[in-house]
Ligand code: FES
């Protein structure tokens with residue numbers, strides 16, 4: 001264990017400071033073409049006409065890609081986990097968000113590719129967009145998908161966690177503390193925009209230099225769009241100029257690969273900063289409502305939550321992100337009775353995806369802000385409230401995981417120390433050890449017993 | 458047109474309005490300046506023009522005829538790292554590395570202008586504030602620039618062995634890192 005706790009220089013640091021690290025954009029091969037894309041200028045509408053003929057006829061243009069080119073145009077990022085695929089790589093008869101990809105061009109230079117993109121003619125029949133997740137259940141709002149505005153988690157239209165007897169908790173409560181939290185969309189904005197270089201090899205295979213954060217995942221996605229098996233594709237990657245979650249989306253690799261196949265030439269697609277901001281997936285905006293049943297002496301007896309997750313126009317990873325979010329909705333605290341629902345809502349925003357703690361950071365923000373609100377309403381110390389309710393060895397999480405090594409107590413004590421906060425000794429000396437005495441009130445004693453009470457109601 | 462880059466004269470074909478970034482990367486294969494935004498917003502494309510930092514994405518080729526252009530490839534003597542490069546390496550000023558070239562050149566110009574008097578945190582923040590880094594949170598970068606401005610140097614061999622006290626072999630470093 002000589003490595004743990006020791007300081008190592010960065011393994012790639014010398015390459016970075018000499019400018020020798022080779023990122024995807026630093027690779028160049030003979031005959032390489034450049035890609036530019038045509039993206040929807042409207043939030044929602046039908047495509048009534050798409051004419052690429054002038055672009056195709058332009059000198060120096062080698063391929064123009066539309067929805068007709070991929071072997072499969074609709075591939076779901078989580079289809080292998082049973083989430084139905086819904087997003088076309090290239091829009092066919094409709095667009096559901098501004099920036100949605102409609103066509104792509106490979107040409108001898110970026111300028112020429114852009115000229116060709118500007119010559120593509122597209123007509124829309126615009127529709128009223130749906131943009132406010134809070135109106136998800138209003139049937140008079142525009143419907144984003146043929147199946148409505150809410151993702152269906154079989155057998156419910158939401159994912160849910162139930163534990164204990166939440167009605168009992170709210171009947172017992174001295175105070176009910178409510179709060180609503182709305183973290184907004186954030187673009188991951190790595191300094192290196194998403195880029196790919198696809199090289200068709202002489203033996204029919206395809207080499208793809210990629211900025212992906214998820215090599216094998218991205219390979220699988222590209223293989224599906226191309227309609228080939230994995231052994232027909234070689235990915236080169238691992239050197240990423242910042243990702244922060246935004247580079248799991250495999251947005252540029254399929255386009256570069258399909259263009260390269262069609263043009264029979266290597267194609268580089270370096271997305272522009274505008275595309276990063278307008279068209280590539282962002283962290284999701286959320287609407288999070290929490291109501292807690294609290295006793296005057298600072299026990300959280302029960303919690304109800306309702307979360308709306310803005311998936312944007314297609315499912316992407318949202319079905320997973322909202323579930324992960326939900327499972328963390330009690331935060332690092334032991335709340336024996338919970339009733340928590342999370343909805344994935346479609347809107348005509350750009351699809352949303354991972355960013356630094358996919359789904360969890362949003363709920364952590366809400367939960368921790370809510371803890372301060374509870375402490376304020378009860379007039380007790382927010383530190384003591386957290387320590388008292390913090391996860392302990394043997395506690396059950398809302399999803400009924402028995403905790404063996406929870407870090408809530410040491411983490412909060414370390415924060416108090418760093419903030420220079422003096423705690424009363426019974427708190428300052430707290431450990432994560434099993435509950436006993438004052439820290440084991442009746443409602444926590446039988447948290448195991450009550451866990452299934454709701455089934456009998 | 459003729460261009461002086463890292464001490465060597467180069468003949469380039471691009472037109473007078475081509476961006477210096479494009480000429481460096483695509484014509485001359487000098488890839489340390491990065492195309493982070495191509496609109497003057499991030500600083501990743503920064504190079505030194507006659508010793509002064511300039512965003513090469515917004516620099517038309519015609520405006521640098523006859524000027525001395527320096528990129529990271531031209532820093533220091535062959536095989537040696539400058540104080541700025543050493544400090545960025547030793548003090549973790551580079552994480553993904555994409556902003557690093559621009560950061561180091563801006564720092565180099567700032568330190569050169571102060572004749573070794575050392576620079577303050579405030580000066581660093583003012584001069585380098587237009588350089589975006591999404592990884593580090595800036596603290597390590599500022600610490601690296603402060604160290605370099607004080608003339609601190611680092612024993613790179615020593616660093617390579619860091620964390621291996623007790624005689625264990627380095628594993629990752631010895632492979633030389635990425636391609
Ligand atoms: S690429 Fe020049 S400032 Fe961003």
Ligand code: FES
Pocket residue numbers: 191241242550551552553554555556557589590591592593
């Ligand atoms: S080190 Fe990644 S952007 Fe600065």
